[in-house]
Amino acid sequence: MPVITYRQALNEALAEELERDESVFLMGEEVAEYNGAYKITEGLWKRFGDKRVIDTPISEAGFIGLGVGAAMMGLRPVMELMFWSFAYVAYDQIINNAGCVRYMSGGLINCPLVIRGPANGGTNVGATHSHTPENFLANTPGLKVVSPATPYDAKGLMKAAIRDNDPVCFMENTLLYGDQGEVPEGDYVIPIGVADVKREGTDVSLIAHGRAVLTALAAAHRLSEEFNISAEVVDLRSIRPLDEQTILDSVRKTHRAVLVDENKPFCGVSSQIATMIQEQAFDDLDAPVQRVCSLDAPAIYSPPIEVQQLPTADRVIQKVLAIS
Amino acid sequence: MSVARAEKPKTESSPVDYAKAPINADLKPEQKLGFLADMLRIRRFEQASLKLYQQGKMGGFLHLYIGQESVAVGTLALMGQNDHAITAYRDHGHALVVGMSMNECMAELLGKATGCSKGKGGSMHFFAPDKNFWGGHGIVAGQTPLGLGIAFALKYKRLKGCCLTYLGDGAVNQGVFHESLNLAALWDIPVVYIIENNQYSMGTSLARSSAVKACLAERATGYDMDWDIVNGENLYEVRAKTWDAMQRAHEKNRPTVLEIDTYRYYGHSVADANAKKYRKPEEIEFYKQNHDPITLWENRLKEEGIADDAIIKKIDDEAKKEAAASVQFAEDSPFPELQDIFDDIYYEVDMGTKAGKTGRHFFND
Secondary structure, eight states, X not given: OOEEEHHHHHHHHHHHHXXXXXXXXXXXXXXXXXXXXXXXXXXHHHHHOTTTEEEOOSOHHHHHHHHHHHHHTTOEEEEEOSSGGGXXXXXXXXXXXITTHHHHTTTSOOXXXXXXXXXXXXXXXXXXXXXXXXXXXXXXXXXXXXXXXXXXXXXXXXHHHHHOSSOEEEEEOTTTTTOEEEOOSSOOOOOTTOOEEEEOOSSEEEEEOTTHHHHHHHHHHHHHHHHOOOEEEEEOOEEETBOHHHHHHHHHHHSOEEEEESSOSTTOHHHHHHHHHHHHSGGGOSSOOEEEEOOSSSXXXXXXXXXXXXXXXXXXXXXXXXXX | OOOXXXXXXXXXXXXXXXXXXXXXXXXXXXXXXXXXXHHHHHHHHHHHHHHHHHTTOXXXXXXXXXXXXXXXXXXXXXXXXXXXXXXXXXOHHHHHHHTOOHHHHHHHHTTOTTSTTTTSSOTTOOOBGGGTBOOOOOSTTTTHHHHHHHHHHHHHTTOOOOEEEEXXXXXXXXXXXXXXXXXXHXXXXXXXXXXXXXXXXXTEEHHHHOXXXXXXXXXXXXXXXXXXXXXXXXXXXXXXXXXXXXXXXXXXXXXXXXXXXXXXXXXXXXXXXXXXXXXXXXXHHHHHHHOOHHHHHHHHHHXXXXXXXXXXXXXXXXXXXXXHHHHHHHHXXXXXXXXXXXXXXXXXXXXXXXXXXXXXXXXXX
């Protein structure tokens, strides 16, 4: 199987969907002639032309709103936010229009829109560029939210997102763009709403999404090597809809859960997972559910400190040891 | 009596006879009577809805369009097969003109399952995509980029059409409107922005909200876009100037900003506690006496020998009857069931697709 980067996997998904469906178009800042600020759309403008791959002015509220309107008319816009942090200037369009138009119209309208881009800290760009709004977005019934951790998942989920008939917020991560992994050639789709057990284990469940999955995997490796603890790693992949069954199956097997989440802790994605586990698997637990989130402050710039603000394998290991 | 209208060039005494404009010259008498019927239907519908509101049968807000009827009728009657429309929260008039029934609209106001949005949208959120009408939007100026996107889609699909995108004078100060203007002109998008200038953004007069007071449409010059101002009480002028803008969109994919002067008789919404404080009752009375678009159109039809008092009364009686019937329909209709709250959120769930059955979509206790 070919080994390609997360970036190339996304690029392949976009190219294949542009090829497959005339109603798909890409739009965003620097996506066309510049080949993408992070090169996700590299080569696509040259291949598909001005109509299908469109550079925008710096005007997120305007062009995201345009995408919502175009999606209401049956097109399938894939809108790039250079950073998900910039969604905040387009929030009305995402929440009120993309998220609510179906409901407000009593089901007369649907909005097959994808909004994609990186949503992560850890790149020393300060608080304004380091937001992880998956929890905010998943708090809106009407929106779907996915967050792939691997190249394989990135391609399959992007295809599912583009073909989905509801608005999908697709959260990537600049720190993952260069990661390599096996990705089959050609068409495959990973359904939205299906989690994936990235590593089997018996003693504790580490539950994460996005890059935190890799942090959890690193922790699981060391727990095994250094402490003889067998950790299972569950990758949510999709936050809304949520695959509760895979989470519960894992917790019922291991009886312990540590949630790893690059969100801030207050009302983060892991808050929802924690409440769900205690509601539905309380009797299966041998210890309180623990969380490892980003430290609860705006993202700090200082490079060596920011590394510690995000969840680290060390912090995950400490939490696991505390309940083992 | 002097009423302070924004210091704008008065178009009321314009020497141009818009009745002779090509889009108006061939109008048949029954079409002209149809415009009267449409305006009266809006007014009688809203008067009936106001009664229901005052009886406490309606929740939330009720933004009445009364006084502005000639704008919706003058513009929307021009729509062809590939022309679309979208507006803000003062949407009842637009909905009725595009062909939505009084029944479904009145039922929506009462939050009934038979409402156009099944009781999920309310007064501000009427939609009829089958009639090219895309709402009904509650956030000021939030619909302005949606209209842009609808027009973008028309061009993308190579359809000759445009999107009439309505906003109020209060919306021109929102950033997203300006972003939309820039994109529309930059990309040659066939959108027609129609500012319904009723002079008040809630309780704030135009003089207190706009740095440039004489004209709002002129802001389009900042985006290399055509613009015009329109005397909204003159149905012929509304039609002629709107048609020019639509032609510009159809033939050249060029956008336009139209500012149509109009006036609302009621408050921002019926719940507007200061409705009679930020303007004098005499001002409202002055407009009712001298600038009522329905009275003016009735007079015009009489002058043209198309209508007399008896014909007008008959049309008005029919509108009142239709409105009364819609009240009855709405009152007799059932409310939605509690479990209906979870329909119409995700298309995939509603349709029972595989995607809609994968993973948990709703997170209740």
